[in-house]
Amino acid sequence: MDQLVMSMLVVTALLTYARMSTSSDDDRLLVNMTVVSSAGALEAYCLDGSLPAYHIHLGFGAGANNWLLQFEGGGWCNDIESCSERAQTRRGSTLLMNKLETFSGILSNNASRNPDFYNWNRVKLRYCDGGSFAGDSKFDNGTLVLYFRGQRIWQAIIEDLLPKGLGLANKALLSGCSAGGLASYLHCNNFSSYLPDTTAVKCLGDAGFFLDSPGINMLHTQRIFFQNLVTLQGIEKNLDENCTSSISDPKQCIFPQYLLKYITPPLFILNSAYDVYQFHHILVPPSADPDGHWNRCKLNPKACGPDQIRLLHAFRVEMLTAVRSFLYNSSRGGVFINSCFAHCQSESQDTWFALDSPQLLNETIAESVGDWYFSRNVSKKVDCPYPCDTTCHNLIGAV
Template sequence: MNLIAALSMFALTLGPSFIYSESEEPERLLVKMTLVQEASSLGAYCLDGSLPAYHLHRGFGAGEHNWLLQFEGGGWCNDIKSCLERAQTRRGSTSYMNKWEVFSGILSNNASLNPDFYNWNRVKLRYCDGASFAGDAKFDNGTSLLYFRGQRIWQAIIFDLLRKGLGNAKKALLSGCSAGGLASFLHCDNFTGYLPRNTSVKCLSDAGFFLEVRDISLNHTIRSFYEDLISLQGVQQNLDKNCTTSCYYPDQCFFPQYALPYIRTPFFILNSAYDVYQFHHILVPPNADPLGHWYHCKLNPAACSTNQINILQGFRKYMLAALSFFFEFSRRGGMFINSCFAHCQSESQDTWFAADSPRVHNKTIAEAVGDWYFGRRVTKEIDCAYPCDTTCHNLIG
């Protein structure tokens, strides 16, 4: 039995909600999974029919009545085959998930590692629907059964947390990484609607600003993928109505660049201008590079040709253009757009807040988010173009 498993068994006998492992890492916090037992009454199930779940670590002291909810990420499924495969993994079933999750970065309870949110109630929402918590449909052909119930999962978890103190929150932050970062865009205003009017509510997306952009073969790879996902999982009915009635076609509102102008809650966008997931799967997906010309460039940006770097710089410019209105006109919004080849930077201690964390204008991500949330100063940080940033040394590769 390994150390973490042994400690988990020991914790189960004592019944606490958290434990620390004996390692060189300071305060390695493990938080136990909570299944939402009443989810079935809402028809809220993971892809395989298992109950949804979250991990809650209670706040204390001055943060006792403040809440941070973090959507887990993990891609999507857009057809029956991929969703059936997903349903047999931790991405589609709580049955396959680790029952204890490490809380680090923005979820840490250590003031020296997470200075602004360490003593809040911090919650990780487990991801098991494959549509950024936004679908509401079901597939049943008599042989196979899949639940596309992301929207109901979101509601079931919120209802459960409201009873546990969220309903009395003084401050709240809805956050998420990757597909969870996209969920932050999709659910931000809805989250505000569940809370008292005097609650200070804000939202954060980490690596969730997925762009509607053509790939290097000039195909709409990500648009087509999302259209199939939206149709299969019944997502369109849950997209912002103001957006869907205003956009060229309703499915565009699954893309943050089109949804963002309609979000009323203060929002912070944390993203790399060279997001590696978008680089590898949206800009240069495998089917657009059958001969592998981009293989070495994907492994190491220093190996990219001049033409490849120019394409990557074009992607950065497109992202900044899509964010320009937000940068110029959103008085309550915040940004941290760095030039590290990274994907998800809020949950890792190395990138969130550490001695050698990435910085823009000598400010860490944690400092930028904290300054924005608490109104200490305007925070709209945009990095210079690759390769000028020397603080990305622990990410490139």
């Protein structure tokens, strides 16, 4: 499962990069890695035992005291075999990561590409634990050692940033995409606890609203995957106590739909109703389609048959049902759920803020998030069903 997740994310990244036409290589913002040298005192290690890291680009002007933290995404590992393999890649070791990271989209320092957050202190937290920064356990059989220390990595990075100005922040936004988007849901309350009461703390989950939904074979593939993840990495004790004490299976609180009502800071849900990860691994996981009847549909939504479209629309309804209470009852919440076949839309310039970016009600994602964060306007937007949206940047084939 983990290899499939990683393969899909790599393909998605390549497609996204190939389509980015709003900036040239010459004006990309490349930011150096900062290794958290003090993390060893907390035993906050990546899967392979290396020290965690982040990239920071300092704010300036009116944004000098504001902070945006972005969790990196990249799937999960939920068994020893897949985690051992992951530990030997950039997803499990900072020693194997690129030391320069491109900041674009919500991380850009260009006002014309990121109008509301360009001059903030912007930080990208590198992902090397395979558990959405939430685990706290260790595997050691005498031959192999794996560290599942995502929660400690989160703590170590925050404690490294607090004296650098985060502890005096006027405004703060915790964000992330994919597994990082899930992390922004899981850590939103905790993030607020590190900061002064005077700090305006808000959270944004991009492509992190993974549904606890059965696939076309009526099996809960993602639920089983997450249950194994929570057990292996010791995540349960770090899940929200209000959620875990109110549900029959506390492991379910890793799903945002169960956690949502317990998140206290203002929250923005950015997701596609036809999220390609969820389409490929929750609605139609490979195990549910051994003969490949969905292969053409997965590669190009135009190739989907009527019955397949009906199931995709039903999946969209499930997502809207899961956020219904938040959508209509949360006075401080923001929502941008479009009908694009996409996954992660805040870090890529072309989907965040560009001339041809996806829009709902004539607003881009960047404008909608900015309206919500700065309380300029009510920012709750839900798209009509596929294929009505002509502004989509579909990551699998053309609309």
